[in-house]
Amino acid sequence: MIPLGDDLPRLSRPRMTYLILAVTWAVWLFVERAGLDPYTLAKTVCDLGLVPGELTHRAPLGLAVPIGAGLACVVDNNAINILTPLTSIFLHGSWGHILGNSLFFWVFGKSIEDSMGSGRFLAFYLICGLAGGALHIAVNSASPVPTIGASGAISGIMGAYLVLYPRARVNMFFLFFVIPIRAWLVLLYWFAIQVLEGLPELGGGQINSTVNGGVAVWAHVGGFLTGVLLISVFANARLVSRHRSASVSYYG
16 A cells, blocks of 8 residues: 555645755765666665664675675775764665655655654654664664665654554555545554564564665664654644644544
8 A cells, every 4th residue: 555645734835845855866866876877876875875784893894795786785894884874864775765765755744844843853854764773773783784765764754643643544545546544554554564574583584674675674663663752752732733623634
């Protein structure tokens, strides 16, 4: 199922949502060159993607991880590695990856920005992304595989949405039909899938994070839980009340 929109009203123009999307797409088009040059894409992902084993120093230096035909990421100890939990948030591995993340961010992000203001929204977005990366590192501390994508940050927004607007209706595209479903059902179902998919990693199973797969599922879980826990700190109660008052979801 794919989210297409919700029934919550807009209280203001979501300027930070626009800006984050613009920066994300600028990185994809001009830094990663839209994935059209395999070497450039691989170099960007290897250099700026989050590699848990590089940050924990548990992956052997020089270990090569194949990521494409004749291409591999090599574990190193470069100074830029310390910044990769942040830089990786703005990287993507394919058109499908960035389009999917952009859609989820657009559907859920506008209302969350509307509920806290632009400055707080940016801080919230980055904190959730970093928290998601931290949990991914904790679960896969020796992994030499680069992890990329905004999914951890977007998961935090989804967690915040669950807390603030569980009764909102989300229009889900499913088998050529658009079905309005309560947000709590959509979001809890999504979260349960992430946890179930991540359980093999806890038992030492194969790591799910790949270059084209984006952020690993435990980054999703970490971002989501961070959003649930921190939204009460970041949300503006007056704006949230206005949202609920103007939405038919809370009266119909």
